[in-house]
Amino acid sequence: MSGVFDRRPGVAASGDEAVAAGRDIGTAVTAPGAIGKQHIEHLTLLAAAPPAPVPRADLVDAPPGLTNLPERPRLFVGRRRELDVLRAGTATGTAPLVHVVHGLGGVGKTTLAAHWAADHAAYSPVWWIAGDDRAAVDAGLGALATALLLRTGAASLQEPQLRDWALQWLAAHDDWLIVIDNVSEPADVKHLLAAVRGGRFLITSRRSTGWHGIAETMALDALTSEEAVELFARIAPDAGDAVADVCSELGHLPLAIEQAAAYCLESGTAAERYLALLADYPADMYTATFAGRNEQRTVARVWRVTLDRLADVPLAVTILLTVAWYAPDDIPRSFLDGLGSPPAVDRAIGRLAAHSMVTLRGTSALSLHRLVQAVSRTADPEDPHRDAGAISAAREIAAECLVEAVPEDSADPGQWRTWRRLLPHVEALAGHTDPAEDSVDLARVFSRVGQFAGHQMTGSRAKRLLRRGEAGVVRHLGPDHLLSLVARNRRMGFQPLPLRQALDHVARCERVLGSRHPETITARYELTASYLEAADLDRALLNVREAVALRSRVLGPEHPETLEARWGELRVMAIQDDGEAAVDLVEQLLTDCTRVLGDKHPLTLTVRGSQTQVMSSVGRSITAMMFRATREIAAQGEKALAEVRTAADDLREAHSREAVEAWVQEALPEAVGRLADCEAALGREHADTIAARLNLAHMHLGTGDFDAALGLARQAAQEADRYVGADSFLSAMARACIMNTAIATRDVATGTETLDWFRRFLRANVSGGSEAQERAQAQIDAMENAWALALAEPPAEE
Template sequence: MKWPYRKQVEQTQAPEPVQPAAGADAGGDRSIAIAGDNYGIAQTGDHATAVTLPPEALRPAAEVDAPPGLDNLHNRPYHFVGRTHELDRLDAALATPGGAVVQAVHGLGGIGKSALAAHWAATRAHGCAPVRWINADSEAAVQQGLADLATALQPALAHALPVEKLAERALQWLATHTGWLLVLDNVNDPADIASLTQGPATGRLLITSRLSTTWSHATTVVRLDVLSPEEALDLLTRITTAAGPRNLDGAAELCAELGHLPLAIEQAAAYLVENQLTTPTPRAYLDLLAQYPADMYREGAVGTAPERTIARVWRLTLDRITTLHPLAGDLLRTLAWYAPDRIPLMLLDDFAPAPARNKAIGLLTAYSVITPDPDTGSLTIHRLVQALARTPDPDDPHRTADAIDQARDRATTYLGTVLPADEGDPATWPTWRALLPHADSLADHTVEDTDTAATSVILNRAGLFLIDQGLPARAIRHLERALASGERTLGPDHPNTLASKNNVASAYWSAGDLGRALPLLEQALTTRMRVLGPNHVDTLTARSNLAAAYRSAGDLSRAIPLHEQTLTERMELLGSDHQDTLASQNHLAGAYESAGDLTRAISLHEQTLTARMRVLGPDHPETLASQNNLAGAYESAGDLDRAIPLYEQALVDSERVLGPDHPGTLTKRSNLAVAHGSAGDLDQAIPLHERTLTERLRVLGPDHPETLISRNNLAYAYGSAGDLAQAIRLYEQNLTERLRVLGPDHPDTLTSRSNLAYAYGSVGDLDRAIPLHEQALTDRLRVLGPEHPETLVSRAHLAGAHESAGDLDRAIPLYERALADSERVLGPDHPDTLVSRIQLGYAYESAGDLDRAIPLYERALADSERVLGPDHPDTLASRANLADAYESAGDLARAIPLHERALGDSERVLGPDHPLTVLIRGDLAAHDGEGQSKQS
């Protein structure tokens, strides 16, 4: 039997309101409440439709039971992995005492909030029934979702009541029943669900929302973050291999590029499934993403709702945010150019007046687009949000090309404004380290054609900071681009361009690549002479830098005349007391020292120190540097009685003036430790080396070249103390670190290989020592050239290893060539030449050829006394070696007095416990010549 109904019944006036029976509740004026005798005809307002309903449709809400099949989760397809912790937190809310439980899951669009809610509701033992899913992105959507619940409970009401009355009917039902669960998905405004959150506490609400700051009433708030790398890879794999095996080359890299964001991974996986011919692997998708980012961000699989793509999801979010505050969109596009983590708020000081800026930050925070960190005063943003915000799309009003260009230039200007004044001042390093990732990101995500003058300044200064931090490989990338931009925008002859060329050369120099550094420095000098003239201060600086590079390359024949010329011209142009003039004196003194001309080196270092004390004062950093350099020259001359007190004074002054952690202070502590080692005082040397290494690890980091130098020096000290096992361990570690940090061809890496080979030889492990010496020599010949002093040292070390192996047929020719090269390249009086002469003499002696050994020893002693002085440690060693040779020749009349003199001098100069003194004492006691050990 059909129940009659009347359609479009007009009322001339509103009927008298019907009072609901006890237990029924109508939600507002003229709301419908069905109870008692009020059934059969339902009228719902002025000019309303009168509907005749069956009696069962008119029962009070409290008497309506949930019919089977009321759940609607089956309409929510989703992919799900991981999230164990978040699921457990939602489970834990069940134990909360009281009535209704409100749970809120918030996070960035596409983060997987809906998937988490659906998975929890469908699979966990929450015990709720019925379970209804409501799209809650607007007030109208919430109302429709409640209306759908009412009609699912009582289908006969579907045509009887308008949506708003159906929603009120659903609220009545919820208020009179317990155990239900509503999933309110994608809430944009808490006011849209106020009728549920502020209603009777009889069931459970699970809310998902991008909003993060409005859920204080919830008993459990879960902030959802991206998947772990393993979970992201699992999600991509599940989707792409659902129909069978698949080539997943590049899968982990793709997940990382997508920032492990679930929606982005689902979108990419669906594309891979549908385009197996044109996009067979995740790596192929990565290539498409790099070439066509705008298209790929908005491309979903066939059948995927457009609003479920990354581009659409975030566009809807920005639509709402920019409606509330237009500056929020500008802020997001600006943040897109920086690194995703730890974006300092100071970068936004000039973005807008504080109230407007703070409102924009607050909105982006509220919608989970950015995350503030109060502890660091910084912001974090998802890298894929940044990538999208940097990518122009003509179909997206938030990503027009002009808006993105403006944001890029704005981000560049802000970064340039906050860079610290002096990248070499350790006090600025914390700020530099905080800003450097953002300079790197700006460089990574812009192209040279868009560089402005501000970009060039940022890259140039970041490069200089990286050089100072011992990271020349990273510096080169920034400095080369700054140079290219300067040449394009300013021209090749502009002073800034020439400065950039000098900086690129400095980076190559620091990286040990003098083959590329020297031509750039030569070009810079030539250009400055042409453009600025030969006597311009910048020309003199260019000449000084080139001279220093020649010295590093071991080309002292070109370095010294250039340094001398620069000093002369600076004295004429600037005066003898100018800082640049004093710097030239310091450089020239160092070059003399490298050439073995210690008399002139010491004299010039003494003059420089005196002048700096007078002009700059005793506490100026350059004065402290001169103290250190003069002490080093005294040490090179073997005058440790003057070197060590001066090192100690320089260290005390540096600790007081610069602080105990300043890199200059650490250098002075390291040098003092080396000097104590040279004096044979290893009880002082080793603790100083250990302390320096510890502090450099803390201050400079484990990869800084000076940290690696400290480890090398500590290894040498352990070796000198006889702890060769510890020395070898440190040498091996240092070689590994230098290979990783500096590369296989850096001069310091080659030194590490040579030192390790020498240590292996010291413990008799010649099977490892000789190949390593051979590799060191081959590499130095290739990298440094045949005439570099370190190449000559490598040849002598290889000769020594062959000698230790008893292979004098190989050792002697190598020693002979090493001596000939040293005499030709360094000169006959260079300390290294004197050492080479002694080494060859010892090899002759080992071969039983005393007729050639003794004249070499005699010349070596005479030259040492003349060049180094009678008390230099090398002179004392030469005297002992000659005494041994006389003894081997049976000439005790000359041997014993010479041994006695050598012992007396060594005890007087070095002390009775110095290793050389102990060695000479043993030689004197062994008149038969057995057990002798030459010191060379």
Template structure:
């Protein structure tokens, strides 16, 4: 029978024009012609003109012109005898395409015969019925003899089309195809492999526009004045799968609800809606049911179902196969993936896996009546999917561009898992995943998502670990960092104050984590402009780290560097420069000349020289630092781009404006490519270019650049972020510089090190 919900539908009822006659399966079939005596030799019997069988299904056939053309080309190119298999996911419209092909090509065949071939017994029954249809006298023979005569008739005639619908496996038809070398055999199957010597046509979901056309056409056939707004969004949610589109359309027409109403029901009651059919519909022909049948056939490979449930939690496309490493023994995993692909439940490449989004949605929706969708199994799959993601990120630095490609591979699948699960179900692994991705997303400029992830991780750790666990306190520090990043310094300060107090209460005033929390708090005070609290706290942190950890400990050297930066921020370069020089000397001795922290100290010292009015002293140090950062970190590392930016700033300070502009523009291009157009560092580069144009005597160009930068900064960081305020002030100053009360914009400070 034709798959309900398929894209194509055969619209005729009764006899078709041409040599073949098409009747609905199960109807009485008549034959014409005189037969004398017993059963005639089937070789000599031509098909009576009224004999033939193919399902006739009411409905709408949409699109599929390209697939029909490919099917026709395969048949035409095969010569006198042709065998072609149409394969794809259950519900994609394979049977409908075959029925449509039989209808439009009816004139080319003397006989069209349709066999439901989902089991060997069903295939034999269809062949026996063929024998009886062309030679009625065979009705008196045993079934096995009628099967033999049906095959014999096919083998001794040509000009016929035999459709084997829903064939379970190529092997089920192997004997028939071996014995029959004439005519045309069209097979539909969910099996995607094993078709040796058989032409194939792979059938995919409908294009979005055709899926919408199918849905709206079916709905309005029953409900002419239906409101079908939102049909495109509903079809997208259904993954443009023909069966699901038709199932939904029938429900819309019967219930008289718009597509938006169906989407709402689907979101709130997914299990019921996946199984819902309109009155008179076939409950066995829903997407959930036909995929259950497929998984039943894979019952001898239990891992296949478990793997599919894990894949259901990730994004549907380009799942790295490596994410599944360690979830099962490799040979078993390879076999399970191969079998799922063979039954069209997934698509495989050498490196990736694809799953239809509706397969995923149904697979992760519990149903007590489906043994493949038990709640405990789905929960276990979510836990496995989460562990696989966080395991894949272990040892990866979210701030290191060398690790960014891996983060970009994992991110869409982590987003999907987090979107499809509730915070109440978060585990320790989920919180670790949220925290790691939050740090990566902050570095990419996606502060809104990072803030949401840090908040969710904190709430999860408070629930699982308690309010005073060290991981919970780390989450509070992460969240404070995110608030600092988006310019909400009030919340950042409040969180870091409470976190530092809790560290001190729980671990003691001299614990390294307590000292780190206090240093982080001092850093936020500095950016809030509260230097009266920032500098004394930085000084106290340095003294305590020297006493507790020793003067050469890396954390002590960090405290020296942040204190020097605070002095420079406060306008005291004569205090900052000696401390930066000492920190550089200490880091070269303790960490080595190529350590990233050593290179950071060299960058900071050069910037301090520039701010102190000695750009000619800064330039050679910036140039040497840039060469070393490119060699050690790579040309695209954010720290390397910071040094290039600061070198351009020093060129501008000595009046070499064109050289500064060229270098700033190259930094901007690289930051847009590496960090993205909305990253704060990218926005800072645009501000620096604008200021350089003003210095070069081109205020009009500067104003244009400032205007676009301010608009983007307000959109990305918010109107109250310190960077937004600085760029807005620069824009105002540049505008005033054209009037009688000329005021220069504020000279941007060199790029600072990332905050703790």
């Protein structure tokens, strides 16, 4: 071969990504705009024509109905207020309309967003973007750009170019809706929100903070009780009668309700049994899933994601696990002062609030969802934040915080606000913990807070704490220790012991402490109530007078405890209807209390309130009647109303209607003044204030001012239910006044409603077996008959 024949063909290429080959090639793929040619002998080959150039974003219109929404939620209930807020939103014309729906994981943010977006097909596109992080947001924008460019035949772009093109398109158009779901950090979407001037964004996030200046925020709370029951019933319509109880236990949280209902449906479990399983196997139930459901979408696992994000602030997790042992609302931040430096505690609470795990209540308190608390109290070996050691340590911290928070003096009205805020959290800790694990310090807290609750006339709430406190102190220190004797004295003050036990306690105090020790004298004073319970009024009077004499000698005649004992003597005398002596005693006691304690002291107000009862025979009869009813409701709730009715009959036999009305007219101004003083000095929530309001209602009932009587009685009932307890004597007496007003006015609606309340009250407070239940039913029947007779009688003539 000649040299000319053997020479290789010339090769040339042009363009950024052109292809050049020194020999024959099959296929050459070049970048847009690149031209490659290969000279083979005398032949030139050109590449295929390039794809269409990428069009300008402002020249591309979205096809109608373009969307990538997930399936429309079939299980959607309630949320009318939130939907109305979203519908009412209007753009400013200078910035996009941005709504951020924030809330606890599992509260239904994604479901709300999907439901609302599905109703807005007029937008185009309606586009769903995952907001887990910045990369997910950019990927979602890239998918939007790809969908918009699909019809144009434009060449494909790399992801950064797709993101930028999507931002340009959004900036050039207005009629679109972008949903960004589950945004972890506001910074991940700020670049997107800043790049456009129109359109609409709906963002869901657990983050409640960081949105100021860029979005309108809307907090999403749990469902109402009715909505929660509806959601449960849609999934498991045959779960039985305890569905409402399950929903309440789960705090009406949508994810938890769906999880529970699906469990009941799939396993054929009744709601009542589900409640029992939840109590006995909480760790299993909080992570239980069902066929077809993402295992990560259970309440325990959803919240673990949040705890993972808080792991860089360990104190935040510690605080969450600690406050889980308290009541869910109005947790004083001061409880947590000892857990770290003020900036560290503030930062930890702020992080919890930012992730919707707690809700700030002003600057001094926080609250959290009851199910978050329940999960946070439950050990889970698969969750490093909630292993058994962490749960146990948090329980001990919660107890120590309460020990530090208890004020010095429960009798000081200036500290009552602190005591009242403390009470529900002490009760919650007692309800969530095993008495066998109480330290002696915590047992003393239960005893002291129980004493305060007793002074507030909270009935059964006080007794539970007093019993728990005494048992714990005795277990640690023995029955003869001073603190054990003090704890029993406190309990006797609000729950009289059987007479034999009370006498034994006094004897123990005398043996251990001596007869003149203040706690021994207190034991003797509290013995009076046991004599009264045994209906031995003579011994009761002798005993209380001995206590007065001892306190006067040991503590002094003007010591507050001596004045208290004199008030106890007055009560026994009023019960005995010892008229003349009681009149002299109440006048002198009121003078001494006013001089020593002040006219706004609780004891002074109490003595003042008794003055009108003691100063006349009618008043003393009413006092005796109230004592009989109080004694019966303390001993056996279902007999109390019968005692009230019997005592009222006795009152009518002993005194004419005219005498009662005259007494009421004379006492009315004092009752009005005392209520005002109680509100000012004690607060509306104090039992004495509620009793003063109820007393005024009875006064108006006696004068025939039924409207005033009904209004006051209803207010007293509401406040008694809220502050003292719906099972309390005050609540029952307030309803009795309401019932009397309904009878007097033939108010069918009020009478029927009140009868229903009494049915629930009597059945809930019945004690004993079938015989006691029969007595309770007899009381209900008697009340219904009395109501029917009242309606059948013609109204009294004016």
